[in-house]
Amino acid sequence: MTNATKLSLHVPAPKARPGDPVDFSPLTPPPAGALGRPDIAVHAEDTRDHARGLIRVLNDEGEAVGAWNPRLNAEVLREGLRAMMLTRAFDDRMFRMQRQGKTSFYMKCTGEEAVACAAALALPRDDMCFPTYRQQGMLIARAYPLVRMMNHIYSNAADPNRGRQMPVHYTAKAYGFFSISGNLATQFPQAVGWAMASAYKGDTRIATAYIGDGSTSEGDFHQALTFASVYRAPVILNIVNNQWAISSFQGFAGAGESTFAARGLGYGLPSLRVDGNDFLAVFAATQWAAERARANLGATVIEHYTYRAAPHSTSDDPTRYRPAEEAEKWPLGDPIERLKKHLIARGEWSEAKHKALDKQVVEEVRAAGKESEAIGTLGQSRPSVKEMFEDVYKDQPWHLRRQRQELGV
Amino acid sequence: MTNATKLSLHVPAPKARPGDPVDFSPLTPPPAGALGRPDIAVHAEDTRDHARGLIRVLNDEGEAVGAWNPRLNAEVLREGLRAMMLTRAFDDRMFRMQRQGKTSFYMKCTGEEAVACAAALALPRDDMCFPTYRQQGMLIARAYPLVRMMNHIYSNAADPNRGRQMPVHYTAKAYGFFSISGNLATQFPQAVGWAMASAYKGDTRIATAYIGDGSTSEGDFHQALTFASVYRAPVILNIVNNQWAISSFQGFAGAGESTFAARGLGYGLPSLRVDGNDFLAVFAATQWAAERARANLGATVIEHYTYRAAPHSTSDDPTRYRPAEEAEKWPLGDPIERLKKHLIARGEWSEAKHKALDKQVVEEVRAAGKESEAIGTLGQSRPSVKEMFEDVYKDQPWHLRRQRQELGV
Amino acid sequence: MVQALNSALDVMLARDPDVLIFGEDVGYFGGVFRVTDGLQKKHGLTRCFDAPIAEGGIVAAAIGMGAYGLRPVVEIQFADYIYPAYDQLVSEAARLRYRSAGDFFAPLTVRTPYGGGIFGGQTHSQSPEALFTHVAGLKTVVPSNPHDAKGLLIAAIEDDDPVMFFEPKRLYNGPFDGWHDKPVEPWSKHPASDVPEGHYVVPLGKAAIARAGADVTILAYGTMVHVALAAAAHAEVDAEVIDLRTLVPLDLESIVASVEKTGRCVIVHEATRTSGFGAELAALVQEHCFYALEAPIARVAGWDTPYPHAFEWEYFPGPKRVADALRAVMAA
Amino acid sequence: MVQALNSALDVMLARDPDVLIFGEDVGYFGGVFRVTDGLQKKHGLTRCFDAPIAEGGIVAAAIGMGAYGLRPVVEIQFADYIYPAYDQLVSEAARLRYRSAGDFFAPLTVRTPYGGGIFGGQTHSQSPEALFTHVAGLKTVVPSNPHDAKGLLIAAIEDDDPVMFFEPKRLYNGPFDGWHDKPVEPWSKHPASDVPEGHYVVPLGKAAIARAGADVTILAYGTMVHVALAAAAHAEVDAEVIDLRTLVPLDLESIVASVEKTGRCVIVHEATRTSGFGAELAALVQEHCFYALEAPIARVAGWDTPYPHAFEWEYFPGPKRVADALRAVMAA
Numbered sequence A, B: 001m002t003n004a005t006k007l008s009l010h011v012p013a014p015k016a017r018p019g020d021p022v023d024f025s026p027l028t029p030p031p032a033g034a035l036g037r038p039d040i041a042v043h044a045e046d047t048r049d050h051a052r053g054l055i056r057v058l059n060d061e062g063e064a065v066g067a068w069n070p071r072l073n074a075e076v077l078r079e080g081l082r083a084m085m086l087t088r089a090f091d092d093r094m095f096r097m098q099r100q101g102k103t104s105f106y107m108k109c110t111g112e113e114a115v116a117c118a119a120a121l122a123l124p125r126d127d128m129c130f131p132t133y134r135q136q137g138m139l140i141a142r143a144y145p146l147v148r149m150m151n152h153i154y155s156n157a158a159d160p161n162r163g164r165q166m167p168v169h170y171t172a173k174a175y176g177f178f179s180i181s182g183n184l185a186t187q188f189p190q191a192v193g194w195a196m197a198s199a200y201k202g203d204t205r206i207a208t209a210y211i212g213d214g215s216t217s218e219g220d221f222h223q224a225l226t227f228a229s230v231y232r233a234p235v236i237l238n239i240v241n242n243q244w245a246i247s248s249f250q251g252f253a254g255a256g257e258s259t260f261a262a263r264g265l266g267y268g269l270p271s272l273r274v275d276g277n278d279f280l281a282v283f284a285a286t287q288w289a290a291e292r293a294r295a296n297l298g299a300t301v302i303e304h305y306t307y308r309a310a311p312h313s314t315s316d317d318p319t320r321y322r323p324a325e326e327a328e329k330w331p332l333g334d335p336i337e338r339l340k341k342h343l344i345a346r347g348e349w350s351e352a353k354h355k356a357l358d359k360q361v362v363e364e365v366r367a368a369g370k371e372s373e374a375i376g377t378l379g380q381s382r383p384s385v386k387e388m389f390e391d392v393y394k395d396q397p398w399h400l401r402r403q404r405q406e407l408g409v
Numbered sequence C, D: 001m002v003q004a005l006n007s008a009l010d011v012m013l014a015r016d017p018d019v020l021i022f023g024e025d026v027g028y029f030g031g032v033f034r035v036t037d038g039l040q041k042k043h044g045l046t047r048c049f050d051a052p053i054a055e056g057g058i059v060a061a062a063i064g065m066g067a068y069g070l071r072p073v074v075e076i077q078f079a080d081y082i083y084p085a086y087d088q089l090v091s092e093a094a095r096l097r098y099r100s101a102g103d104f105f106a107p108l109t110v111r112t113p114y115g116g117g118i119f120g121g122q123t124h125s126q127s128p129e130a131l132f133t134h135v136a137g138l139k140t141v142v143p144s145n146p147h148d149a150k151g152l153l154i155a156a157i158e159d160d161d162p163v164m165f166f167e168p169k170r171l172y173n174g175p176f177d178g179w180h181d182k183p184v185e186p187w188s189k190h191p192a193s194d195v196p197e198g199h200y201v202v203p204l205g206k207a208a209i210a211r212a213g214a215d216v217t218i219l220a221y222g223t224m225v226h227v228a229l230a231a232a233a234h235a236e237v238d239a240e241v242i243d244l245r246t247l248v249p250l251d252l253e254s255i256v257a258s259v260e261k262t263g264r265c266v267i268v269h270e271a272t273r274t275s276g277f278g279a280e281l282a283a284l285v286q287e288h289c290f291y292a293l294e295a296p297i298a299r300v301a302g303w304d305t306p307y308p309h310a311f312e313w314e315y316f317p318g319p320k321r322v323a324d325a326l327r328a329v330m331a332a
């Protein structure tokens, strides 16, 4: 070992930090419509190009092109547009409310609305979604009452979570929306278990799961893919690659040398990489994966390539670790703008209508806000303190009863 | 969702169970020498064929062929042959000793000797290997004293592990052999950490890690590959696919739809699938991966395709779950026979010499056995009971001192 | 005890199509301790099947199945290997009902063999029950004989909360009392081996009096119940031996009643002493029986070391050590 | 306290090239609580860097580094997220030296913010220390002020055993005493905020007397030391407050000396009560001070529920609840 190379530790770093110029040119997105839409019985290996490329439907002119065009009628698209706009308006208000001290915490999904909203409309609500905290768009697209979301965020007397959870940890079984966990990645293998149960019972319902790019590093991610592969579970395994995990860029999740979608291939799971800011592409990929699952062909991995335009949460200030102008320069654009352009190009929408809708969703959020705030913001009203001791177990055991009595509630 | 397909749960099953005929014909091994040997700077994607095919050097005639031929001199090969034979003789004796009640437990590596012995000779012993319980061949190939291995197996007064560990949990830092853990897969990410440390210090030493096919399902496997990819750790990540994990065939680790080596590609790690019963192929692949690591090019994944000819351990009876004749019918043959044939074909060995060596290794093991048994087998002699309280911490804290006194030792 | 557990699973598979079993090697092979022997053959491939070696994945899948509406029973091959599933158990199974205000819950049962005495060394001997009793939302059960094992396991499966079910592996094949150099008795000679056929329940949260006595109360569970009985005999002390059966929720009432009567208390477990469940028991007993106590509560437990292969019987809190503690407590 | 911890890390990075730091968001950004702020910039990219979101992988890598010869310091972003690393800590870090008879060991330090009081709900408020005190081979440390935090952290990094270092996050920016509706005091007004520059050590295994007193002993650590002091003042009881600082190995001598003197004992922690570290303390105190005790030992702790967002201050064992316990113990 004489004269051997000295080893050195490689620590990845993003292209740009605050103060550096932003250059996304190496990411120039491939043209829309370029990739074929394989048969749902495809072998994983034959989705190699889909796992490394990028499925896109909307081109720069706003036209829907190629084999992945889901050929949705304008009604559905307007519903999707509305859901995304309402989600953004909701996020904006709640972020402001946190800043005003009306709640302790909030998380936006700005720039990523298509990921959740398209899936919500592509799947029936008796399927079960295992979301992360950034799929609020799914609830909103399915018309879950905004007031109820707010009641939870305010931990007020009407909070469906009974004041027990930090904001944005919704639960909505009736809307096919699993209780959000604060522990990253845990929901991914749980979704596989739910899907296995559905298969076990000879049901027709499938599961869908979400995970962030950063969270894919957890062991749970791997166990989910392993179980999904072994038992051919009817589940859609979605990775939302929004480039950032708090202050850590995707290189710390191993994105430097491969794509997240490509992980799936090693498990024999057909895998797609999708333009996550393209409502139509997300819709189409979700539909394809759902068809596969329902045909007993097993799981699909989908990477949604997008960008977290917002801070991680209200506790975060991204200008400390990334250039502020990254979001604007993001080459895949804004999902709302892109769908709007498509609808206008199809003659199904107009600037005026858009403006009106924008006003309408803001108004809708404001009205819900007023209603919820009337019940109370954080600390103003809350569920009975007794609720602290309920639901730890189905029936309250003696020691919790005694502790409740000790507290005098 | 009317008339939808009823889902059904897929539970994988091996081709044959006890009583069924054994048919390995779908596994017909590809010809030796078929795959090219890429440059060590290869991109992971360009090892796709290596991750899904099978690197083989020895052909049916016992000739070494193709680009992966490591062109070893006969001396090294005879050393390897001897190491494998000694390992097998050691295993046979210790298995018998357990049956005679002289120890509590033993694990053989019969049929898999090439995996550990070739690597032991391909790498210097100042590299650090993070083994499983089936790489005893590595110690034996490096002439670790058999007596000491036995002293451990017998938990006798000279046990280097001080009576604390179940048999076969060797530790031998001076031989580049990390303390074996009974907890599957945990060593895999630890090896990556060791390699990161070596890189951090500007050292030239690399790490090598082993994991069984079944154990790849643990989260630790994924975290190891993720860290190895992110930090380009100088580590060789070996998966020993011996087809079985106790009674569970490799299908329960997700091998049905892909290969274990192919997992590595998704992390951007060059990945090789190697005929694990071909000493030359294992040697060559290890050398290639070590070169990569030492050139600061990062980690390599190697799947060693082999067969667990022995029971899982002395606690196991494989005839309960697989046909007894599988081992003989295994299409990749026996690593000792194959290397012997090669040496004879090269004119560097003979049946007579082989027979003599066989006698010699058995004798060597017997002699070591006598020496170790003279110190004592399980329960006949053992380290001081005081040792129970040592090494829990570097210095014995008061509560352990008090507990030792309470026990009266 | 193996047959009793097998019978509980068999009964539940037959009664309830929502019960299914999975874990490492539990399917075709029937488990390394044979507890699921024959169940796949009898009930079908999807009712009792093998799983990847991924304890976290096994528990996670069971949580998902539970949320769907099934009653999964999973096996962790050895309690020593439960830690990869710790996050899913603590952060997820235990909290799902609470965090979702009852919208979702996961009624899984986690069976796992625990304890030493089989020369398993540090990775096949551990007793990690205290790591679960600290976790609100989990129930923790430890049977000590075949009759209870079956009835408690059925109760655990039917319970709507997640239940940790620790099986004392040293009791699988006989009522081991800690005299390790004496011949092993089979269960067939023991009264509690009389296991009714079919469905019956031993309720969670209720202790049993394994032996009535007047002088000192011994709190024990699992293997240690038998050791406690042997120790009482050895020390010739009229001990009342309480078999806790369920650690959470605990049958404090029975404990307090006994200690109020005897005025003395010895706690026995195999787990390491510091922060073991014995600590909680001692804290509760002194809290509730302070004025009745005539001597300090003694704990006899595994030492604060890993479980060592060659010193197994010096580690194991056997009848001699328990008897010494009994004598000391009686003398105090 | 954040600055004190930062200074400890800074000092150790400068002194020892084998010390390195990694964890989620600790590198360029300096950690979500800013404890590693500026360290990457000052000491270089490979001395303090970000890690994948994989707590198990982080600890595993640190074990490997430790076995190589380094002294890694890792951050787990919240103690609530330590469970995915539980197996690597319990089965590996804690046992490596033992199982290899000293051939290998891993002197890692695991820093993690714990405790509630920041509206973090059940996943940003937990106090899991008891889950580590049960594990032989680990040391467990909890500082309560900037001076100790720096000295204990340096001692932990220099220690050759794996050390769990729990940082009371509610104390990061001030000596919070549990009166949550009073204005927050900054550390600068507190005597223990006087943190020497450079290297110094507060030895592991030694408690401190936070307040000398005659009537009752309060055992506390971390945030609860300040709550205990406030409670004593509120109840107007002459309490001796012992700041344990290290839970394992425990300074039992100081505890026994105090309780022998006062004859009364109240134990306070934020973790859930059942099987919390208070159980071990109560068990030990009754064992060693039985004849000196004039009243049952009381425990004031978090309830046996997850930490709820809207009822944070009903959950938190604040000065009022502690004062009630003091009064009850004094009246007994």
Ligand SMILES: Cc1ncc(C[n+]2csc(CCOP(=O)(O)OP(=O)(O)O)c2C)c(N)n1
Residues within 6 Å of the ligand: A132, A134, A182, A183, A184, A211, A212, A213, A214, A215, A216, A242, A244, A245, A246, A308, A312, D024, D053, D077, D081, D084
């Ligand atoms: C097990 C666990 N570890 C760490 C955290 C702290 N944490 C919360 S969000 C987050 C980043 C997640 O990033 P990513 O998965 O990319 O999702 P994104 O926020 O970008 O949607 C971290 C580290 C956590 N919640 N759970």
Ligand SMILES: Cc1ncc(C[n+]2csc(CCOP(=O)(O)OP(=O)(O)O)c2C)c(N)n1
Residues within 6 Å of the ligand: B132, B134, B182, B183, B184, B211, B212, B213, B214, B215, B216, B240, B242, B244, B245, B246, B308, B312, C024, C053, C077, C081, C084
């Ligand atoms: C974490 C953990 N889970 C389960 C076990 C029990 N166990 C010991 S060996 C084994 C099978 C391992 O199979 P594989 O990884 O294929 O290795 P092989 O024995 O074939 O070499 C199992 C399940 C364990 N030791 N550790």
Ligand SMILES: [Mg+2]
Residues within 6 Å of the ligand: A212, A213, A214, A240, A241, A242, A243, A244, A245, A246, A308
């Ligand atoms: Mg992200």
Ligand SMILES: [Mg+2]
Residues within 6 Å of the ligand: B212, B213, B214, B240, B241, B242, B243, B244, B245, B246, B308
């Ligand atoms: Mg195997």
